[in-house]
Amino acid sequence: MRQTPYYVFDTDEFAKRAAMIRAALDCKGGRRIPLCFSIKANPFLLHRLPEGLDHVEVCSPGELEICIALGVKPESIIYSGVMKEKCDIERAVSYGAGILTCESIRHAALISEVMLECIPEGAHEAGFVETKAQVILRLTSGNQFGMSLDDIEYILSHPDEFKGISVMGLHYYSGTQKSLRKINKDLEKIKSALSVLKEKYGFEPQLVEYGPGLCVEYFEEDWQEKEKQSLDEAAEGLREFAEEYPLGIEMGRFLAASCGKYYTQVKDLKSTGDANYAILDGGIHHLNYFGQRMAMQVPPISIYRADGVELTQLPDIDYTLCGSLCTVADVLVREVKLKKLELGDVLEFGHCGAYSVTEAPALFLSRQLPAIYAYSKECGYECLREHIPAAEINLAGKNCNL
Numbered sequence: 001m002r003q004t005p006y007y008v009f010d011t012d013e014f015a016k017r018a019a020m021i022r023a024a025l026d027c028k029g030g031r032r033i034p035l036c037f038s039i040k041a042n043p044f045l046l047h048r049l050p051e052g053l054d055h056v057e058v059c060s061p062g063e064l065e066i067c068i069a070l071g072v073k074p075e076s077i078i079y080s081g082v083m084k085e086k087c088d089i090e091r092a093v094s095y096g097a098g099i100l101t102c103e104s105i106r107h108a109a110l111i112s113e114v115m116l117e118c119i120p121e122g123a124h125e126a127g128f129v130e131t132k133a134q135v136i137l138r139l140t141s142g143n144q145f146g147m148s149l150d151d152i153e154y155i156l157s158h159p160d161e162f163k164g165i166s167v168m169g170l171h172y173y174s175g176t177q178k179s180l181r182k183i184n185k186d187l188e189k190i191k192s193a194l195s196v197l198k199e200k201y202g203f204e205p206q207l208v209e210y211g212p213g214l215c216v217e218y219f220e221e222d223w224q225e226k227e228k229q230s231l232d233e234a235a236e237g238l239r240e241f242a243e244e245y246p247l248g249i250e251m252g253r254f255l256a257a258s259c260g261k262y263y264t265q266v267k268d269l270k271s272t273g274d275a276n277y278a279i280l281d282g283g284i285h286h287l288n289y290f291g292q293r294m295a296m297q298v299p300p301i302s303i304y305r306a307d308g309v310e311l312t313q314l315p316d317i318d319y320t321l322c323g324s325l326c327t328v329a330d331v332l333v334r335e336v337k338l339k340k341l342e343l344g345d346v347l348e349f350g351h352c353g354a355y356s357v358t359e360a361p362a363l364f365l366s367r368q369l370p371a372i373y374a375y376s377k378e379c380g381y382e383c384l385r386e387h388i389p390a391a392e393i394n395l396a397g398k399n400c401n402l
Contacts, residue, residue, distance in 0.1 A: 001308050001346055003387065004265040005282035006371040007357055009042065013259040014353070015050030020228070022052040024235040025249060027242055034248040036078060036209065039063055041252030041354040042260070044384055046070050047374055055098070057250050061088045068095055078136075078209065078250075080171070082145050089114045093133065099207070101171050103138045103146050108155050108162050111135060115164030132166040136209055139193055141174035141186075149193055156201045167203075169246070170194065173211035176253055177290060180233050183212050187241050194245065208245045212238065214254040218289045218351050219297040227254070253290070253354040260353025262287050262370070266345040267324070276319050278341050283323015283330045286370050287349055288360040295331040300350030303338060313339045321347070325365050366391040 018035065025033040036055035039046060043066050046056070056072060058064050059081040067077060074096030081088075082103050089111050092100060102108045115133050137155060138146035152170075155162060172190050174182070190208060197203040215230050217223035231254075241247050264282030271277070289299055303311040315337040323330040332349070362369050369388040373381050 001304065001306065002263070002373075003371065004263050004346060005280075005286055006263050006373060006387075007044075007286075007352070008261045008263070008373045008375050008381070009044055009353055010259045010261070011045065011048040011050070011374055011376045014045055014048075014256065015052075017255055017258055018050045018052045021231065021249075021251065021255065024231050025238060025242075027239050031242065033238065033242050034207075036248060036250035037255055038211070038250050038252035039066070040358060041256045042357055044357060044372055044374070045256060045259070045353075046072060047382075047384060048376065055248070055250070057252075058092075058097075061091065064088075064092055064095065064097075074098065080138075084110065086110050086114060093118065098134065099168070100133055100135050101138050101209075102135050102155070102165075105147065105151050105154060108135065108137075108165060112162040112164030132164055134168050135165045136169045136171040136207060137167060138171040138173075139190070141172065141189075145173070146171070149196065152193070152197070153200065156197065156203055169205035169207035169209065171209045173250070174213065176213040177215045178213040179215075180230070180237075183214075183234050184237055186210070186212070187237060191241075191244075206246055207248050208241075209248045209250060210238075211250045211252075212254075214251070216253050216257045216290070216351070216354070218257070218291065218299050223258075223351070227258075256354040257351050258353060260351070260356065262349040262352045262356060263346055264323075264349070266341050266343055266347065269341060269343065276317060278319050278321050278347075280321060280323055280332070280347065282332075282370070283325050283367075284332065285323070285325060285330075285361050285364045285367060286356060287332060287352060288356045289352070290355070295334040298333055298336050299352075301333070301336065301338070302348040302350075303341070304346045304348065305342070306344035306346070311339050311345075315339050317341075324367055327364075363390050363394055366394045 022035060034054035036057050037053050038057040040059050055076050055078050057078045057080050058067055075098040077097040078099045079092040079097040080101040084107055093114055100111055111133050137152045140146035140148060174186055212234055214234060217226045220226055264280040266278050267281050268279035317338060317340050318335055319338050320334055321332040367390055369390055371387045372385040374384055375381050
């Protein structure tokens with residue numbers, strides 16, 4: 001067995017997932033709904049992007065640098081994010097990012113300014129449309145992301161203030177783990193906004209980028225059937241929308257969750273009162289399940305002896321699985337029935353291909369960051385990242401030039 005803790009991301013499963021979504025979204029007459037992967041869910045999957053993905057959504061300068069380092073096609077990038085500075089936009093434009101999002105009037109002004117500084121004076125007046133940045137305007141869902149319909153109308157009605165951009169569509173995302181009812185409500189809101197924009201300004205979108213936020217069933221044994229059912233139900237309404245508007249779909253969690261596994265080793269076993277504790281070398285700083293509810297839910301777990309043999313006997317002992325951090329919050333599962341554990345056993349947690357590797361508080365207590373492997377049947381296991389000592393990142397006392 002490899003040194004724990006570590007992740008394995010199965011790129012065959014990622015490709016299979018993308019193909020399933022692609023098939024569900026295909027419209028009658030051969031119309032294809034573009035599919036976008038939001039890389040904040042797991043940037044390590046950029047290593048082997050499957051066919052069927054048209055775009056990648058990038059939400060920070062750091063994510064853009066990852067794309068540049070890996071040679072991601074610039075025209076496939078949708079450069080998003082609620083906070084953009086001029087230097088961030090300049091970097092995205094210089095790399096050739098295909099589409100940029102505007103989440104405020106200021107974003108539109110900054111992107112326009114960058115583009116106007118990049119081209120010869122008078123080029124826009126001469127009709128060189130290709131010198132304009134292709135942007136989509138994000139409509140807010142009631143939080144800090146995106147802007148009001150009034151602000152979107154302002155941008156469309158004052159083109160002379162934004163000569164460096166070409167507004168090609170709208171962007172909308174209202175959250176994750178959504179019901180079919182919420183998705184349908186989102187689509188109605190988008191339709192209403194587009195109807196207003198067409199009536200007032202004759203605006204016809206070239207792209208309506210939408211994140212449906214489909215549910216991932218982290219704690220259900222029949223998760224595959226339930227997720228496929230959710231996809232098929234949502235796809236019906238999405239295909240209908242696409243008959244009327246040029247829809248694009250972005251996904252992160254629903255695309256990536258099933259391809260990831262996390263491995264952590266039993267380092268100590270003890271009982272206090274009625275509770276049996278297994279202390280692991282991983283913890284909540286590596287593993288993050290949406291909706292875990294104080295560790296009361298049980299994700300997919302398999303057990304391997306130190307020699308790599310999987311335990312398949314019926315479970316008979318209740319355990320509380322705890323991590324290595326000095327906080328009572330570091331509980332992965334509060335009560336789960338397992339076969340009797342031994343020191344050195346390795347626990348495999350499934351369904352962690354999205355966000356665990358990026359969203360968990362990995363630097364807490366300066367424990368080492370897990371190694372990361374990609375797996376495919378064709379290429380086998382490939383190490384994408386060795387273990388990283390977090391102490392080197394958290395080290396205090398070094399002089400900084402201010």
